Structures are given as C-alpha cells and as structure tokens.
Amino acid sequence: MKMNFRGMTLAALLLSASQTAYADDSQVEYDGDGTVTPVAFVGDMPSQSEDAYFAADANEASRLQRMRQAKNVSTANHQVVRATSRPAASRPATTVATRTVAPQVAPQTRQVQYAPISAMQLQPAGHQQVQQVGLFGGGYSACDAPGGCDMPGCDSPGCSLFGGGQIGSGFSRGGCSGSSCDGGCDSGNCGSSSCGGLAGLFGLCSRDGWARHEALLWFVQDRKSPSLITTSAPGTLPELPNATTRFGGEINGDMSFGYRGDMGVYLTDNVGVGGRLWWLDDNEDSLSLSGNGSDQSIGRPFFDTTTNDENSLLVALQNNFAGSVSAISKLEMMAAEGYARINLGCTKSCQLDLIGGYSYFSVDDSLRITSTSIQNSNGRTRTYSDLFDTENTMHGGQIGFEAVVSNGRWFARSLTKVHLGNMNQMIRIAGTSTDRTVGPGTSANSGFLALGNQGTWERDEFTFVPEMNFKLGYRFRKHVEMSVGYTFLMFDSLALAGDQIDRNIDPSSLNTSGPHGTRPAFDFNDSSLWLQGLDLGMAITF
Incomplete structure (x- = not known):
C-alpha cells in the first residue's frame, strides 16, 4: 500500500x-x-x-x-x-x-505625441522666441534678434526694450544696426549680450540703460565787488588809492570739487529718456586780520558823500586803534535736468542725438563782513556787521546735440546745448552795529555798508545758459568705460552779492537805526559767470 x-x-x-x-x-x-x-x-x-x-x-x-x-x-x-x-x-x-x-x-493621440519633430523645431538651450515689434515700427523683442545686442559694435545702451534690432531707418538701440555708433566694439570688447541680472529682472536687454558718474574739478570765475578791506604801512591811513586792497575788488573763485550723475533708459530703438544732476562744494574766499597798528594799518574803505573824497573806517592804526576784521564769500551751485534724446543718424563709427528737456539751476552767493574797532584813548568799541545774500533760481528748457565718434575701444563724446528760461533773482541786505564806551552801549539795525539800502528785493529775468562738454574715453569691459573730459558752462544773468554793494556812505548815518541818508542805495545789478574744469568719469551700461 x-x-x-x-x-x-x-x-x-x-x-x-x-x-x-x-x-x-x-x-x-x-x-x-x-x-x-x-x-x-x-x-x-x-x-x-x-x-x-x-x-x-x-x-x-x-x-x-x-x-x-x-x-x-x-x-x-x-x-x-x-x-x-x-x-x-x-x-x-x-x-x-x-x-x-x-x-x-x-x-491617434499617441501618434501625435510620439510623432517625429523637424530640425527647425530644435533650438539651443536658452533660446528666445523672436517676435517683430517696435513702438516706431519694426525691430525685434529678443536679445538674440538680428542686429541686436550680440551684433558687433554694441552701443551703450545696446538692444531694445520694445525692439532691439533693426528698424526701417537703419538704426539699432543706441546705434546702427549691427555696428557701433558709440564704442567701436568690432574689436571684440562687446561680445554676445544676454538678458539677465538687473536688466533681466525688469525685462530689459543688456544695453537698455546707462549710468554715468563723474568727479568734477571745476574753477569758478572771479566775482567782482568793491574794495572791502585795505592795509597800509604803520602809521599811515588805509585809504585808497594809496592803500593795498586785501579783500574785494575781485573775489577769488578757486577750484571746487563736485559730482555729476547721468542716468537713463531707452524706450525704443531711437528714443530714450534720462536725468542729470550735478553740484559743487561751496566755493569760498575769506580773509581775517587783526592788529594794533604797530605792524600795519587796517581799514574798511568807502567814498565819503559829505566830503566827496575817499575815506576809511579805521580798524587798526598805530597809537590810535586796535581791532580785527573778517570777510567771507560763499558761492553754492547745483543743477538738475530731465531730458529726452532722439537718434538723428549714425554710421559705423559715429552717432548724433538730439537732446531736449527741462532744466533747473540754483546759484546762491553770499558776502559777510564783520569788524571791531577799539579806540585806545577812551576804550570806545564799535562793531559793524553787513550781510549781502543773493539767490538765483532758473526754471526752463534745454535743446542741444550729442555726438559720439568711436574707434575700437576708444571713443570721443561731444555735448553742446543751451538752457533757456526764467531766472528768479532775490536779494537780501541786512546789517547790525553796536557802540559801547562804558556800560551796555547802544545797538542799531544798521551796519557799515547796510544802511538805508537794507531789505529784500526780487525780480524775474529771461536768461540763457550755454553748455559745452567734451570727453575722451576707453572701454575696459563690455559694460564699463572710463573717461576724462572738459566742461564749460556760462550763466548770462546772475545777481551776485558783490554787485549789490554801494560804497558811497554818509558817515552821519552810522550807528543809528534811521532815518538814513540817500546813500548807500539799492539798485538791481546782475552779471555773467562762467564755470570750467575737468571731469573724471566712469559709465556703466545695463
């Protein structure tokens, strides 16, 4: 079993x-x-x-x-x-x-999904679809469009915000299509550009904007004024014409340091907008003297209307007066602009732009003189202080041309334009004085040069301000350039402090609050003023 x-x-x-x-x-x-x-x-x-x-x-x-x-x-x-x-x-x-x-x-859906693709559909990594657009006709929206940023000779700024390539007129962003109008990048210093970084953040290509920064070393024209402080040999009266003018006559306009910035962006292939701002440090000239007259005589000269002759307020005189005097002149300047630029034409190595827009200028000038005299015989002390202050404010327009010529990495830039508009001029004159022998003494709302002419005055004048700038520069990198330049600027009509002084004085009006005599008197006076100097700059395109 x-x-x-x-x-x-x-x-x-x-x-x-x-x-x-x-x-x-x-x-x-x-x-x-x-x-x-x-x-x-x-x-x-x-x-x-x-x-x-x-x-x-x-x-x-x-x-x-x-x-x-x-x-x-x-x-x-x-x-x-x-x-x-x-x-x-x-x-x-x-x-x-x-x-x-x-x-x-x-x-059928599977057939479409796995259908072969053509070679035209294959694109390199990072490829952007090219679409013809443009505010003023034509152009390409992508950076790698024909004639765009990656063409030889990119300008600063290169490709387009709304069309960075060729348009009907033959221009490209900031220059000609496919060649440089501002930089001569044919030598290879431009290379291919791309959208990215700060530009890509705002949807701009790599040459849509510019930012120029410059250090200014400018000289200001000497400003005129009457002779305000004089000296002479010990024991002699410091009266003109035998005395030496130590302050006044011409107020020195030494070199002032400053800054200028220019930034903007292109809206289309040939139209851009920008702004410019510059200012200078205070341009000052000053003098301070003191003594008892043993080394030199010191005085404040004037024309005596009672004797019709030269005279002086004694500050220091041997065996008679001891004292001190000081004077300071200060000039402050700044400007701001908003402008548009239009590309008028260019070739491979040059470009010409028309510039127009708004201009603002501010020029303030002040002059203060203070003196103290002590009489040796009785100790009488007299102090005088005078202030002349002017403010000039201009609002207007501007029109001009900017031309750029390039050769490889080297370029030359020329800017010529004129500012036209209304200049508001305001003048203020004020003075104080004290006279004391024993006790508190007396004070008066008048000075030595500021008597019956005290007050505030204002008026408007049409003016023009021509400007010229020339630069020679070199591009070290695709987006970085360094330059050295020269600037000349002239104001046609300014109210300056020294021009408002009337040196004709009635001595009987001194140390009183009024009424004062007919002199000194106020009269609106203006004059021209020029600036010139060197510009050391760096520009960045983005």
Missing part, C-alpha cells in the same frame, strides 16, 4: 509538469478594451486562478503590448494556442475556451 501511494504521487507530479509546459509568452489574448490576458491551463487544480501561477507572464505580456502601442505598431493575427489537457487519473480534464480578437490600432 505504501508503494502504491508513492507511485500515484509521482504520476500526479509528471502530469502537472506536462500541463505547464504549454504556457508561453506569446500565449495571450486581447480583450475588446485593449487589455491583455495571458492564457494558461492547469489541469489538476481548476479551482485556482491562472494569475496565481503566471503573474510574471501576465506582467511581461502587458509590457510588450505597451511597447507595441508606443511604436504605433498594430497587433494583428494573434492566435491563442489551445492546450490540450490530459485528464488526471482522479478527475476529468479541464479545458479553457479561447477567442480570436481583432487587431488593435494605437490611438
């Missing part, structure tokens, strides 16, 4: 092996919904699912079907191989019915 059981077990195992030998990867059937079902026969275990034995075969068949669909290959004429089961000794044979499925065609 034991031997028969072992024989039956061996027979059952052999039967199962013969059944599974018919299972193959190609034995699959295709349902109507496109799914794949593997076909297998298990003769001795009909109660078990085929997936339990052939899960791996089912997965592999599904993978093959997906590959066929991706390659748009139709599956045709797949026939299911029928396996003939051999009945087991203990149970009837099991047969699985089969069916023939029509060939499947890959869906």
Whole structure:
C-alpha cells in the first residue's frame, strides 16, 4: 500500500509538469478594451486562478503590448494556442475556451505625441522666441534678434526694450544696426549680450540703460565787488588809492570739487529718456586780520558823500586803534535736468542725438563782513556787521546735440546745448552795529555798508545758459568705460552779492537805526559767470 501511494504521487507530479509546459509568452489574448490576458491551463487544480501561477507572464505580456502601442505598431493575427489537457487519473480534464480578437490600432493621440519633430523645431538651450515689434515700427523683442545686442559694435545702451534690432531707418538701440555708433566694439570688447541680472529682472536687454558718474574739478570765475578791506604801512591811513586792497575788488573763485550723475533708459530703438544732476562744494574766499597798528594799518574803505573824497573806517592804526576784521564769500551751485534724446543718424563709427528737456539751476552767493574797532584813548568799541545774500533760481528748457565718434575701444563724446528760461533773482541786505564806551552801549539795525539800502528785493529775468562738454574715453569691459573730459558752462544773468554793494556812505548815518541818508542805495545789478574744469568719469551700461 505504501508503494502504491508513492507511485500515484509521482504520476500526479509528471502530469502537472506536462500541463505547464504549454504556457508561453506569446500565449495571450486581447480583450475588446485593449487589455491583455495571458492564457494558461492547469489541469489538476481548476479551482485556482491562472494569475496565481503566471503573474510574471501576465506582467511581461502587458509590457510588450505597451511597447507595441508606443511604436504605433498594430497587433494583428494573434492566435491563442489551445492546450490540450490530459485528464488526471482522479478527475476529468479541464479545458479553457479561447477567442480570436481583432487587431488593435494605437490611438491617434499617441501618434501625435510620439510623432517625429523637424530640425527647425530644435533650438539651443536658452533660446528666445523672436517676435517683430517696435513702438516706431519694426525691430525685434529678443536679445538674440538680428542686429541686436550680440551684433558687433554694441552701443551703450545696446538692444531694445520694445525692439532691439533693426528698424526701417537703419538704426539699432543706441546705434546702427549691427555696428557701433558709440564704442567701436568690432574689436571684440562687446561680445554676445544676454538678458539677465538687473536688466533681466525688469525685462530689459543688456544695453537698455546707462549710468554715468563723474568727479568734477571745476574753477569758478572771479566775482567782482568793491574794495572791502585795505592795509597800509604803520602809521599811515588805509585809504585808497594809496592803500593795498586785501579783500574785494575781485573775489577769488578757486577750484571746487563736485559730482555729476547721468542716468537713463531707452524706450525704443531711437528714443530714450534720462536725468542729470550735478553740484559743487561751496566755493569760498575769506580773509581775517587783526592788529594794533604797530605792524600795519587796517581799514574798511568807502567814498565819503559829505566830503566827496575817499575815506576809511579805521580798524587798526598805530597809537590810535586796535581791532580785527573778517570777510567771507560763499558761492553754492547745483543743477538738475530731465531730458529726452532722439537718434538723428549714425554710421559705423559715429552717432548724433538730439537732446531736449527741462532744466533747473540754483546759484546762491553770499558776502559777510564783520569788524571791531577799539579806540585806545577812551576804550570806545564799535562793531559793524553787513550781510549781502543773493539767490538765483532758473526754471526752463534745454535743446542741444550729442555726438559720439568711436574707434575700437576708444571713443570721443561731444555735448553742446543751451538752457533757456526764467531766472528768479532775490536779494537780501541786512546789517547790525553796536557802540559801547562804558556800560551796555547802544545797538542799531544798521551796519557799515547796510544802511538805508537794507531789505529784500526780487525780480524775474529771461536768461540763457550755454553748455559745452567734451570727453575722451576707453572701454575696459563690455559694460564699463572710463573717461576724462572738459566742461564749460556760462550763466548770462546772475545777481551776485558783490554787485549789490554801494560804497558811497554818509558817515552821519552810522550807528543809528534811521532815518538814513540817500546813500548807500539799492539798485538791481546782475552779471555773467562762467564755470570750467575737468571731469573724471566712469559709465556703466545695463
């Protein structure tokens, strides 16, 4: 009995092996919904699912079907191989019915998705779509457009905000299409430009804007005034014409340091807007003297209307007076501009722009003189202080031209323009004095030169201010240039402090609050003033 059981077990195992030998990867059937079902026969275990034995075969068949669909290959004429089961000794044979499925065609969407692409659709990394746009006709919006930033000879500023390439007139951003009008970058110092950094943050290409910064070393014209402080040999009267003028006559206009900034952006290929601001440190001239007359005589000269002769207020005289005197002149200047520029024309190595806009100038000039005289005989002390202050404010327009000529990395820039408009002139004259021998003394609202002419006056005058600037520069990098230049600027009509002084005095009016005599009198006086000097600059384009 034991031997028969072992024989039956061996027979059952052999039967199962013969059944599974018919299972193959190609034995699959295709349902109507496109799914794949593997076909297998298990003769001795009909109660078990085929997936339990052939899960791996089912997965592999599904993978093959997906590959066929991706390659748009139709599956045709797949026939299911029928396996003939051999009945087991203990149970009837099991047969699985089969069916023939029509060939499947890959869906149209799959065909489009995996369709080949043409060579025209292949673009390098970072490529930008080029679109023809432009406010004034034509141009390209991308940095890599024809004639754009990456052409030889980019100008400062190069490509366009609304069209950085060629337009109908033949100009490009800040210059000609494909060549330089401001920088001669043909030598290779420009290279290919790209949108990025600060420019890319605002959607600008790499040459849409400019920022110029300059250190100014300017000289101011000497300003005129009457002789205000004189000296002479000890024991002599410091009266003109025999005395020496120590302050006044001409107030020295020494060198002043300053700053000028110019920033702007191009709105189209040929139209840009910008602003400029400059100012100078106070231009000062001063003098301070003191003594007892033993070394020199010191005085404040004037023309005496009672004697019709020269006279002087004694500050220091040997054996008579001891005292001190000081004077200071201060000139303050600044300007601000807002302008537009239009490209009029250019060639490969030059460019010409028309400039027009708004101009503002402020010129303030002041002159203060203070003296103290002590009489040796009785100790009488007299103090006089005079102030002459002027303010000039101009509001107007400007028009001019800027030309640029370049050769490689070297360039020359010339700016000529004129400012036209209204100059408001305001003048203020004030004085104080004290006279004390013993005790508190007396004070008066009048000085030595500021008597009946005290007050505040104002008027408006039409004026013009011509300006000329020339620069020679070199481009060290694609976006950086250094330059040295010369600037000349002239104001046609300014009210300056020294011009408002009347040196004709009635001595009887001194140390009184009034009424004063007819002199000194006030009269509006103006004069011209020029500035000139060196500019040391650096420019950055972005």
